[in-house]
Amino acid sequence: MVDVLKLPFRFDPVRLKHELDRLDTSGWIRHYNTRDYEGDWTVYPLRSVGGESNHIYADPTAKADRYAPTPALSGCPYFHQVIDTFECPKLSVRLLRLGIGSRIREHRDYCLGFDDGEIRIHVPVVTSPEVEFYVDSERIVMREGESWYINFNLPHRLYNGGAVDRVHLVIDCVVNDWIRSLFASESCSATLK
DSSP states (O other): OOSEEEOSOOOOHHHHHHHHHHSOGGGOEEOSOGGGEESOEEEEEEEEETTOTTOOOOOTTSOGGGEEEOHHHHTOHHHHHHHHHSOSOEEEEEEEEEOTTOEEEEEOOTTOSGGGTEEEEEEEEEOOTTEEEEETTEEOOOOTTOOEEEOTTSOEEEEEOSSSOEEEEEEEEEOOHHHHHHHHSTTSEEEEO
């Protein structure tokens, strides 16, 4: 199975940033996994277990029916539209922000690959060419508005060497027939094998 795929969906970077700017800045929560990063890594939950605004953990034991939109998502119609593009059960949906000069150390997230039945999709909202994102020692360049599947069972690391905070919309999905069909289509471009 392919480990990194650029998906055939492109979203409007201006509208993504507009939604980001409309959010209450007090909703950002420091990431709990402090051993894996240096600097500023924060999370803004848009879909969580029970729809709780302070629940940033993507609980691998929770079923899709336990996840619900947070109040913040109701004020973000374009984010909602982006999320609904993916025709599969959704789990956690969050904005992940990595501050200028911050880094996420190399680590693996387990059971976050196609073969595990759960995938993670990234949609860059704010980024720059100076963001260094490596998966299995290969640099992946993601541009604003693109959509990407990455097998996060592989070792990955990130450094924000840019002049802006890097923000991604991160959507955890349950693999279904729609996802299988999407991954099998020629419209997806494989990056790593």
